[in-house]
Amino acid sequence: MELAIHGSCDPVFERVRDAFAANFAAGREDGASVAVFRGGRPVVDLWAGVADTRDGAPWRDDTLANVWSTTKAPTAICALLLADRGELDFDAPVAHYWPEFAAEGKERIPVRDLLCHRAGLSGFEAPRVLADLYDWKLATGALAGQRPWWEPGTQHGYHAITYGYLVGEVVRRISGSSLGAFFRDEIAAPLSLDFHIGLPEAHEDRVARLVPPPASDTTQVLRDDPTSLPARTLSNPVTAASATWAREWRAAEIPAANGHGNARSVARFYAALAGGGELDGTRILSSEAIDRAATVQCAGVDAVLRVPVQWGLGLIVNGSPGIYGPNPGTIGYSGYGGSFGLADRDARLSIGYVMNRMGANLAGDPRTVSLIEAVYASL
Numbered sequence: 001m002e003l004a005i006h007g008s009c010d011p012v013f014e015r016v017r018d019a020f021a022a023n024f025a026a027g028r029e030d031g032a033s034v035a036v037f038r039g040g041r042p043v044v045d046l047w048a049g050v051a052d053t054r055d056g057a058p059w060r061d062d063t064l065a066n067v068w069s070t071t072k073a074p075t076a077i078c079a080l081l082l083a084d085r086g087e088l089d090f091d092a093p094v095a096h097y098w099p100e101f102a103a104e105g106k107e108r109i110p111v112r113d114l115l116c117h118r119a120g121l122s123g124f125e126a127p128r129v130l131a132d133l134y135d136w137k138l139a140t141g142a143l144a145g146q147r148p149w150w151e152p153g154t155q156h157g158y159h160a161i162t163y164g165y166l167v168g169e170v171v172r173r174i175s176g177s178s179l180g181a182f183f184r185d186e187i188a189a190p191l192s193l194d195f196h197i198g199l200p201e202a203h204e205d206r207v208a209r210l211v212p213p214p215a216s217d218t219t220q221v222l223r224d225d226p227t228s229l230p231a232r233t234l235s236n237p238v239t240a241a242s243a244t245w246a247r248e249w250r251a252a253e254i255p256a257a258n259g260h261g262n263a264r265s266v267a268r269f270y271a272a273l274a275g276g277g278e279l280d281g282t283r284i285l286s287s288e289a290i291d292r293a294a295t296v297q298c299a300g301v302d303a304v305l306r307v308p309v310q311w312g313l314g315l316i317v318n319g320s321p322g323i324y325g326p327n328p329g330t331i332g333y334s335g336y337g338g339s340f341g342l343a344d345r346d347a348r349l350s351i352g353y354v355m356n357r358m359g360a361n362l363a364g365d366p367r368t369v370s371l372i373e374a375v376y377a378s379l
Contacts, residue, residue, distance in 0.1 A: 003021060003025070003048055005021055005047075006046065006047050006048060006061065007044075007045045007046040007061065008042075008044070008045050008046075009045075012043070013043050013044050013375065013378045015374040015378050016036060016044050016046075016371065016378060017046060019370045019371050019374035020032070020034050020374075021048075023366075023371075024048060024049060028357070028359075029048075029355060030050055030356050030357040031048070031049035031050045031063070031208055031355065031356045032048065032353070032354065032355035032356070033045075033047040033048075033059065033263035033264065033352075034046050034263045034352070034371055035264045035266070035352045035353075036267060036349070036350070036351050036352075037267050037270075037271035037274070037349070037350045039348045040271055040279055040348070042267070044375075045264055046263075047059050047061060047063065047262075047263070050356075051063045051207075053209070053211060053356075054209070060206075062194065062206055062262070063262060064196070064207050064208065065207065065210065065355065065356050066207075066210055066257075066258055066260055067261055067335045068257050068335030068337060068339065069256065069257060069334065070259060070261075070266065070333050070335035070339045070354075071256060071258065071335070072164070072255075072256055072314075073270075073314070073333040074187065074188075074195065074197065074259060074269060075164055075168060075179060075256065076167065076313070077183075077269075077273075078167075078168075078171050078179060078183050078187065079111070079115060079170065080285060080289045080313070081284065081285060081289070082171060082174055083289065084285055084286050084288075088111065088174055089111070090111045091110050092110065093108055093110060093111075094109050094110070094113075094114060097111070098144065098169055098170060098173050100141070100144040100145070101143075101144045103144060104146060104148070105147065106119075106147075106152070109148075110153075112313065113152050114159075114167050115167065115311075115314040116298055116312075117159045117302070117311060118297075119159070119166065120148025120150045120157075121143055121148055121149070121162050122149065122157045122158060122160065122162060122232075122303075123149075123159075123161070123162060123236055124146070124162065124236050125142075125146050126142065127236060128142075128237045130237050130239070130243055130249075133252065133254055134254075136168075136178070136253060139162075139165045140166075140169045143162055143166060143169075149229065150303075155303050156298050156302055156309070156311055157233065157302060157303035158302050158303075158309075160234055160257070161257055162256070163255075163256040164179070164253075164254055164256030167179070167255065167314075168253070168255045178198070178253055180198035183197050183255075184197075190282050190284060191272055191282060191284065193261070193265045193268055193269055194261060195260070195261035196261070197254075197255050197259050198253040198258075199250040199260045201251065203260070204247065204250070208356040209356060210337070210357075210358060212240065212241040212358060213241070213358035213359055214360050229304055230305075233304045234304070239257060241337070241358055262352075264352065265352070266340075266341040266352030266353070268350075270342060270350035270352065271350040272284055272285070273285075273343035274344060274345050274347075274350045276290055276345065277289060277290055290331075290343075290345065292312075293315045293331055294312050294317055294345070295313060295317075296311070297312060298310075298311050315332065315333055317329065317330075317331055318342075323363060324340075324342040324372065325342070325344060325375070329345070330344040330345075334363075336358065337355070337357075338359040338365045338367055338368060339354045339355060340368055341353075347379060349375070351371070351375055353367070353368060355367070
């Protein structure tokens with residue numbers, strides 16, 4: 001039976017529809033959505049397949065999925081917004097806003113190092129179980145009392161789960177709101193984003209069930225010496241696809257990993273960044289804040305991911321060539337399994353992609369590569 005692709009696509013971007021369909025035809029997808037904005041206007045908004053492989057429930061226009069680290073960009077933008085308002089100084093010590101963080105020699109670590117994965121707190125020291133991630137006070141208290149694993153500022157190592165608690169606690173200390181509530185009130189609501197960090201129970205029936213990836217790049221990392229930095233970061237606790245099936249995971253605020261959204265909401269979010277901080281007459285950030293996000297802070301092989309990364313202030317900055325299309329300086333973020341979003345300010349372009357079947361690659365997922373190539377071939 002021929003695949004039914006739903007939604008809308010400007011004829012100029014027909015290549016994107018073709019690439020989206022080809023990913024399904026090649027057996028790479030179960031359910032997915034892709035969206036593109038150009039000049040602040042939606043030009044692609046497509047979805048297809050099934051949201052749950054157990055019963056074949058269809059992927060609908062409002063289906064949401066856990067997007068893993070694609071969540072980190074909205075989290076970073078919360079901090080950039082506070083800086084825009086003059087309430088946060090990225091060069092001030094974290095301890096200025098969060099006094100308990102000064103323990104174990106961390107009194108001079110600047111907030112900037114949290115945004116750029118340079119704080120030396122890429123994982124938890126003490127053994128953790130999944131339920132610990134649902135307890136904000138426990139997680140942030142553990143990190144505040146922990147000694148860094150390397151000299152802060154000397155290298156970058158992906159703070160896979162801890163990033164959200166570190167940045168989120170600074171946001172909470174300044175604003176008085178949890179990261180999820182701050183994002184909802186200050187960014188999601190003004191931009192009409194169907195994206196949630198801490199999913200209300202009312203949306204449970206819209207969530208797609210993630211399909212675990214096959215053996216992957218990450219699998220090999222976890223087979224390393226358990227004392228290695230990647231293994232210590234990524235396996236304490238292990239956050240498998242099955243974790244996302246639970247209501248407890250979805251309800252918690254895990255601002256590095258449990259955002260729930262669809263391609264339309266991810267693309268709208270990045271359309272505001274591509275537009276210099278404004279979309280549909282609503283400004284959430286200054287253009288100077290976007291410049292900050294796109295200014296490379298550090299670059300090279302990441303000590304945890306073991307792949308080259310250019311970190312801006314809270315977002316990945318595209319190289320030349322890069323993972324986010326042909327234009328250097330494009331900013332974005334990708335999630336474990338394949339989801340991603342990007343903003344290309346030069347082309348006034350944004351893309352969002354969300355799926356339920358998780359891919360095996362840490363970088364270069366063939367689905368995302370084909371979609372990005374199709375978008376740029378349409379310009």
